Amino acid sequence: MFNKSRNFLEEVKSELRKATWPWDSDPKAKGLKKYKELVDSTVVVIIAIILLAGFVAVSDLLLSEALVFITEVAS
Template sequence: GEVRSELKKATWPWDPKEKGLKKYKQLTDSTVVVLIAMVLLGAFVATIDFAMHQVMTFLTTGF
């Protein structure tokens, strides 16, 4: 009863009118955006980590 009515109110990331892979266009587009963001964030964190490692190595081994 209540669960079904609430689920009908939800918006789903696929289009029930489409067939095949076109049905999941919004879902795949969102997934691609998330994966690209993860790669960019990972590269940023790795770059900062490498730079901080180099700075700390330089400071602890002397000038």
């Protein structure tokens, strides 16, 4: 069991070394410049979440108003 666990962790470590990370590996890069790709990606995700939340809110408002209208007309 311990050999399987150790083997798994070694494979995970090996795969993580192959991954590309969203920050600059240049040791001269300092501050936010080092994390430019990470910051840019985070901004894109936040904007997408805000747009999606707005769409859901407007859709909910329109559909609830339509439901109220339909129930008033039907009664």
